[in-house]
Amino acid sequence: MSLRRVLALPGWAEHVRLLAGATGLDRPLTTVQATLDASHLPAAEELTVVARPVAGTDWQIDALLRRCADAGATGVLLPGTEPLTASRLLAERLGVPLLGTGAPPLDLLVEARLWLAAPELDRAGLLLATHRALGDRLRPPEEVVAVLRRLLRSPVAVLDDRGAPLAGDVGGRVRLDEPVPQRAELDDGVLLAHPVLLQRPAMWLAVELRGTEAARADVVPPALAVAAGALQRWLLANRLELERDARSRTALLGDLLRLDTEPGADLRRRVADAGWRLGGWHVGLHIGVPAAVDTVARTQEVVRALRAGDVDAVVVEHGDGWTGWVTFDHEPTAERVRALASRLQAVHRALRLGTHMGVGRPHPRPEGLAATVAEASDAARLAATRPETGHFLHVDQLGMAQLLLEWTRTDTFEPAARALVAPLWPAPGDLVRTLAAYLDAESSIAETATVLGVHRNTVAARVARIEQLLGVDLSRPDERLALHLASRAVILSDP
Amino acid sequence: MWSSMRITAADVPALERGAALLGSGGGGDTATAAVLLRRQLERAPEPVVRSLGELPPTARVVPVGVVGATAAFTEKLPSGDEFASAVAAVERWTGERADAVLSIEIGGLNGLMPLVVAGELGLSYVDADLSGRGLPRLDQLAVAATGRGVAPAALAEQSGQVMLLAAGSDAMVERGARAFVAGSGGWAAFALAPIPAGELAACSIPGTTSAALALGRRVLAIGESPSRPALEAALGGSVLARGRVLEVARHVGPGRQGNPGFGRGCVTLADHPGGELLRLEMENEYLLALRDGAPVASTPDVLSVLDHRTGVPVSCDAIRVGLEVDVVRLAAAPFWTDPRRLPVLQPRAYGIDCDPVGVA
Numbered sequence: 079m080s081l082r083r084v085l086a087l088p089g090w091a092e093h094v095r096l097l098a099g100a101t102g103l104d105r106p107l108t109t110v111q112a113t114l115d116a117s118h119l120p121a122a123e124e125l126t127v128v129a130r131p132v133a134g135t136d137w138q139i140d141a142l143l144r145r146c147a148d149a150g151a152t153g154v155l156l157p158g159t160e161p162l163t164a165s166r167l168l169a170e171r172l173g174v175p176l177l178g179t180g181a182p183p184l185d186l187l188v189e190a191r192l193w194l195a196a197p198e199l200d201r202a203g204l205l206l207a208t209h210r211a212l213g214d215r216l217r218p219p220e221e222v223v224a225v226l227r228r229l230l231r232s233p234v235a236v237l238d239d240r241g242a243p244l245a246g247d248v249g250g251r252v253r254l255d256e257p258v259p260q261r262a263e264l265d266d267g268v269l270l271a272h273p274v275l276l277q278r279p280a281m282w283l284a285v286e287l288r289g290t291e292a293a294r295a296d297v298v299p300p301a302l303a304v305a306a307g308a309l310q311r312w313l314l315a316n317r318l319e320l321e322r323d324a325r326s327r328t329a330l331l332g333d334l335l336r337l338d339t340e341p342g343a344d345l346r347r348r349v350a351d352a353g354w355r356l357g358g359w360h361v362g363l364h365i366g367v368p369a370a371v372d373t374v375a376r377t378q379e380v381v382r383a384l385r386a387g388d389v390d391a392v393v394v395e396h397g398d399g400w401t402g403w404v405t406f407d408h409e410p411t412a413e414r415v416r417a418l419a420s421r422l423q424a425v426h427r428a429l430r431l432g433t434h435m436g437v438g439r440p441h442p443r444p445e446g447l448a449a450t451v452a453e454a455s456d457a458a459r460l461a462a463t464r465p466e467t468g469h470f471l472h473v474d475q476l477g478m479a480q481l482l483l484e485w486t487r488t489d490t491f492e493p494a495a496r497a498l499v500a501p502l503w504p505a506p507g508d509l510v511r512t513l514a515a516y517l518d519a520e521s522s523i524a525e526t527a528t529v530l531g532v533h534r535n536t537v538a539a540r541v542a543r544i545e546q547l548l549g550v551d552l553s554r555p556d557e558r559l560a561l562h563l564a565s566r567a568v569i570l571s572d573p
Numbered sequence: 574m575w576s577s578m579r580i581t582a583a584d585v586p587a588l589e590r591g592a593a594l595l596g597s598g599g600g601g602d603t604a605t606a607a608v609l610l611r612r613q614l615e616r617a618p619e620p621v622v623r624s625l626g627e628l629p630p631t632a633r634v635v636p637v638g639v640v641g642a643t644a645a646f647t648e649k650l651p652s653g654d655e656f657a658s659a660v661a662a663v664e665r666w667t668g669e670r671a672d673a674v675l676s677i678e679i680g681g682l683n684g685l686m687p688l689v690v691a692g693e694l695g696l697s698y699v700d701a702d703l704s705g706r707g708l709p710r711l712d713q714l715a716v717a718a719t720g721r722g723v724a725p726a727a728l729a730e731q732s733g734q735v736m737l738l739a740a741g742s743d744a745m746v747e748r749g750a751r752a753f754v755a756g757s758g759g760w761a762a763f764a765l766a767p768i769p770a771g772e773l774a775a776c777s778i779p780g781t782t783s784a785a786l787a788l789g790r791r792v793l794a795i796g797e798s799p800s801r802p803a804l805e806a807a808l809g810g811s812v813l814a815r816g817r818v819l820e821v822a823r824h825v826g827p828g829r830q831g832n833p834g835f836g837r838g839c840v841t842l843a844d845h846p847g848g849e850l851l852r853l854e855m856e857n858e859y860l861l862a863l864r865d866g867a868p869v870a871s872t873p874d875v876l877s878v879l880d881h882r883t884g885v886p887v888s889c890d891a892i893r894v895g896l897e898v899d900v901v902r903l904a905a906a907p908f909w910t911d912p913r914r915l916p917v918l919q920p921r922a923y924g925i926d927c928d929p930v931g932v933a
Contacts, residue, residue: 116926135822137839137854137863137925144866163820164841168850168866 079107079194081125081152081175089189093181097161099153099169107152110190112183118142120151125190127155127183134159139176140168147172157183201297204229208301212308216315219245219281226283226305230298232291236274236309237282248286254279259299267292272302274309276317280375281309317375324374324395327352331394331401335448354392359406361415362438362450363391363422364458366399367431373399376431387425389418399433399458401451410440412474419472426470434462434469463489495564501547509547512540514565517558579619580688580698584786585611591789592684593886594808594903595781597875599858600681600707601643602888605650610685613692620691620698623673625779630771633669634699635660637687637764638677640711640728640750644890645759646682655729655762656690662727662737662764669767673697677714677763679781680707680875688782698782699770705778705906706875708918709835709857711750712743715908716765718917719776725766726750730757778906798882810903813862813870814844814851815881818896840878840892842900851900853878855889860923861930862900871930873905873918904931 082103108123116138120126139161153175169176211225219236223246226234235246241254250262250269257279260271267288273279283306330348373395380400384391393402419437426435436457438450453473461471502509519525527534550557589607660671676687679702691698703715717723723746729735736753738746754761791807801812823838840853854861859876862869878887881897909918919929
């Protein structure tokens with residue numbers, strides 16, 4: 079709003095004269111305030127209407143003009159008086175419009191106030207209409223877009239959390255990293271956006287106001303907030319169904335993985351209802367994601383990606399991400415398994431969720447399902463620490479033994495292994511290598527002496543020293559196993 | 574420092590300039606008074622000017638001055654007996670003889686006339702006054718502001734009428750005096766009852782004649798069209814604006830107690846070089862200065878307008894559009910900024926609804 083616009087109102091155009099200060103006509107105007115008090119302190123963006131008769135010679139006119147300038151007020155209207163040249167010069171100098179009128183100043187004030195309130199009324203009307211149109215039942219994004227497009231007479235869109243349109247379309251970009259109502263200037267208008275929040279912005283509602291509609295940029299945001307609320311309700315209801323579905327499938331998978339006998343009729347029935355197959359050969363896969371990723375909300379995305387990658391897999395929210403498998407009618411050839419693995423690797427690259435993926439070997443029948451899924455989970459865990467493989471591991475590339483040994487190279491195991499054999503380092507004789515060789519030789523002193531090329535008595539003495547330094551009894555299986563893995567890991571890491 | 578001095582004819586220009594400056598745009602035309610004083614000093618022994626402390630505490634000091642329309646004073650010159658009559662009236666009424674006189678008001682013609690009176694009556698002159706500047710009303714004199722009271726007081730006009738106001742409130746004295754001068758020649762000689770010198774310190778502003786003389790000397794010494802810093806140094810005050818008068822508006826001000834008001838008006842000029850608008854609100858004196866609408870100086874400080882070239886103070890009734898002037902401010906006497914006395918001279922005492930500027 080500006081004073082220039084108010085001066086165009088019928089009553090003002092007829093009765094109000096601009097006495098001085100034309101340069102300030104475009105100062106913003108939000109309130110019109112009447113005062114009887116000569117020492118009135120104007121507020122910012124206020125047009126002060128002096129409602130008592132005032133002599134044109136009164137110095138208080140000058141003082142009021144100055145207070146207006148200091149407060150960022152819009153201007154001064156004086157009733158029925160001719161101010162001095164001094165006051166006019168001051169108004170010019172300060173750029174504060176000085177208006178005069180012969181009409182009752184309060185009539186003018188009422189007219190201006192009604193006009194200033196018009197955007198409020200427009201805003202309230204739009205808000206009510208939006209609420210009426212969206213408030214009664216759940217509506218999917220497409221319908222919300224259609225309703226808003228009709229009410230706002232402008233392009234409207236619902237965008238996903240990465241800014242891609244889910245329904246409708248708008249020009250201009252939403253700043254996705256700022257989950258607050260936004261306003262961006264376009265060439266010929268304004269883009270308004272409102273986030274639809276669950277824990278984080280799940281969607282964005284955006285409208286592009288162009289041409290004359292751009293003038294409603296201050297009117298529309300509350301209506302957008304109401305519509306965003308409607309979308310939020312829809313998301314929550316939808317989410318509830320997804321969660322329920324996910325939970326039942328996760329439970330079914332859990333039952334399958336715990337299976338140690340033939341599945342009962344009830345379980346087979348549930349599997350069939352879910353559209354899964356227990357017979358045939360299964361290749362398991364597991365996709366892990368960082369803790370911050372909402373797996374339930376992303377399941378559809380993963381399903382879409384697998385389908386797009388020509389992988390016909392069952393996917394279940396499980397553990398730190400998703401577990402899935404591909405079922406073959408017959409034992410797949412190595413060639414087919416390799417082809418599947420490379421398609422899965424392509425899917426993994428396409429997902430870009432910061433995921434890691436593991437793929438198991440083919441195993442037959444229901445119990446084979448548990449085996450291949452377990453392999454896939456292990457491989458996925460390893461893949462998480464293997465950027466050099468693109469966080470993707472296929473058990474066939476490794477062999478089971480290697481897979482297990484890979485474990486000993488993890489960042490968590492290796493320091494523990496070093497700590498375990500640390501007391502052996504300062505002692506004379508290569509005690510770590512002796513320990514490894516002794517355990518490799520299944521505790522045979524003679525075999526160990528041959529492998530190391532030293533005398534048997536030397537080996538016996540070293541073994542005794544090892545037991546003494548570590549405080550262990552090498553005849554006990556648990557301690558043997560731990561030390562065997564530890565010595566192997568240390569030797570592998572620095573040969 | 575007990576110093577007595579004499580004012581000679583050579584001192585008259587400086588004293589006149591100092592008194593006119595302290596008039597704050599009022600106090601009456603000093604030129605006629607200066608002529609009268611010079612003539613008096615040339616033909617008779619110069620009166621002794623004494624500081625307050627020099628006088629014995631019992632010495633009787635009579636405050637004297639001219640009241641009424643001071644413009645009429647220049648048109649209708651004194652006949653010579655008015656002051657003697659007025660002083661004689663208060664002497665007779667109080668039964669006390671005057672030993673000395675002092676001025677009721679240093680600003681304007683009353684900064685000079687009491688010296689003429691001292692010469693004529695052969696009395697000493699006390700270096701102090703009851704205003705410290707120019708004041709429009711008798712009920713604003715220091716004796717009124719301190720509660721001592723103005724009455725009894727005597728007025729004498731040229732045709733021989735003498736009126737003695739024996740008792741009454743200060744406002745009554747003001748109103749009675751104004752009625753008297755309105756019904757006679759427009760001005761009258763005015764004398765208050767003698768005040769013992771020992772009591773004078775509490776109800777007068779000391780040293781104002783010597784201060785006005787010194788001020789006048791400094792200002793005359795800097796010559797014509799002084800620079801701003803030179804003028805400020807000579808004044809011991811500040812220059813609020815320097816420029817051409819753009820507008821002078823006069824109107825009748827609010828009346829007081831049923832009497833018509835004094836003439837009110839305002840003067841506006843554009844300061845050089847920034848173009849800031851300085852507006853002076855005036856009555857008989859310049860009372861309030863607004864710079865671009867913001868109050869920057871006010872009574873009780875002395876606001877004066879000087880002709881830019883000659884440095885001659887321009888009174889409120891002589892200011893006109895087109896003059897090149899300096900607007901200056903001199904700090905008020907501490908007597909008036911004292912919170913007990915401030916209400917007597919602050920802008921609201923003149924009907925200007927504004928807090929005094931520059932007074933803590």
